[in-house]
Amino acid sequence: MKDSPFIYGTTVSEYSFTNRENESAKLLSNLLNGINTTIISPRRWGKSSLVEKVIGDISKSHKNKRTIIIDLFSVGNQEEFLEMFAKEVIKASSSKWEEWMSSGKEIFQRLIPKLSVGIDPNSDFSVRFDWEELRKNVDEILNLPETIAEKRGLEFIICLDEFQNLASFSGYPEFEKKLRAYWQRHKSVTYCLYGSKRHMMTDIFNNPAKPFYRFGDIMLLQKIETLKWISFIKEGFSNTGKEIETMAVEIIPKVMKNHSWYVQQLAHYTWNISQDIATIDEVNAALRELVNANSPLYQKEIENLSSTQINFLKAVSMRETQFTSTIVMQKYSLGTPRNVSKNKTILINADIIQEVNKNLEFVDPAFELWFNKQFFNKSFTID
Structure with a gap:
């Protein structure tokens, strides 16, 4: 049996990457021309896959560009970040581990790194510092890529995923100022910063009071168009010896509202349970499987909400628009206008709802389908 052509839950392969031609071209141009770039979009819209695809293309065709992707999801404090940053920069500076080990004396003036390498240098290379000394000499780490670039005639492209996680560090406001102060002066290093918490990323980069305001170009990632999804799904079925009926293929992006993660997931489930031809019946079965698979996550999300926040979601689900009107507040037990405003902000900041064309959705x-089934007993079967 052939592997599924539809990938979700991880960054997609080049084969499964679909229809981001304009975004890919813009990001590629920005990074090759030294324009720092921030990518902002809701969770699971394909930011990481886009960056990995573009970085892969650069690595293949521009050998003078040293590319780095660092995931900050599990980094807990400034010191961990600085050590990880230093390690990845040193690794990217050379393909020879012997040069990594000798870099300590060459590039550090005040810090004394503890470098170690195991049987597999790519996975067993580490950089450690005395944390007290590290706090005194943050500039040596933040300037490290520029220092190496100048000494060795290189250029770096550094991509930081889940960048907003830095905001949880103790002393972040001062650290944020240092990041901006040093990085904005770099001539041989280009930064691509992106993350899954849209409201936090927007506040970091779009707030005039914050240091990273106007740090570079901001890309607001949009949904992939329906027709492109239809073409992609058809091709995926065809390339693996299957077919999908026109109505079935059209309904997949429609019911998932062109959400990249869920279009791929629903297409995969449909492909997986179909034999030769996928019909609406297979899509319905796949949709039930998808919602059931995600139900524990949705249940946990609901448990973290207050009763008035759940009631607010009910009003959103019913397409209400005048949330502070007496009728709507009484109908859904939303509390006072102040409560309505507070809950709206909380739900938007949690990326549960968003404002589109002055309406909330x-x-x-998939969470919306589950929510409607749980609270309104609405069937999500497609006729």
Whole structure:
């Protein structure tokens, strides 16, 4: 049996990457021309896959560009970040581990790194510092890529995923100022910063009071168009010896509202349970499987909400628009206008709802289907 052509839950392969031609071209141009770039979009819209695809293309065709992707999801404090940053920069500076080990004396003036390498240098290379000394000499780490670039005639492209996680560090406001102060002076290093918490990323980069305001170009990632999804799904079935009926293929992006993660997931489930030809019956079965698979996550999300926040979601689900009107507040037990405003902000900041054309809607289309089934007993079977 052939592997599924539809990938979700991880960054997609080049084969499964679909229809981001304009975004890919813009990001590629920005990074090759030294323009720092921030990518902002809701969770699971394909930011990481886009960056990995573009970085892969650069690595293949521009050998003088040293590319780095660092995931900050599990980094807990400034010191961990600085050590990881230093390690990845040193690794990217040379393909020879012997040069990594000798770099300590060459590039550090005040810090004394503890470098170690195991049987497999790519996975067993580490950089450690005395944390007290590290705090005194943050500039040596933040300037490290520029220092190496100048000494060795290189250029770096550094991509930091889940960048907003840095905001949880103790002393972040001062650290944020240092990041901007040093990085904005770099001539041989280009930064690509992106993350999954849209409201936090927007506040970091779009707030005039914050240091990273106007740090570079901001890309607001949009949804992939329906027709492109239809073409992609058809091709995926065809390339693996299957077919999908026209109505079935059209309904997949429609019911998932062109949400990249869920279009791929629903297409995969449909492909997986179909034999030769996928019909609406297979899509319905796949949709039930998808919602059931995600139900524990949705249940946990609901448990973290207050009763008035759940009631607010009910009003959103019913397409209400005048949330502070007496009728709507009484109908859904929303509390006072102040409560309405507070809950709206909380739900938007949690990326549960979003404002589109002055109306509120669910960010997660599968969660909306589950929510409507749980609270309104609405069937999500497609006729």
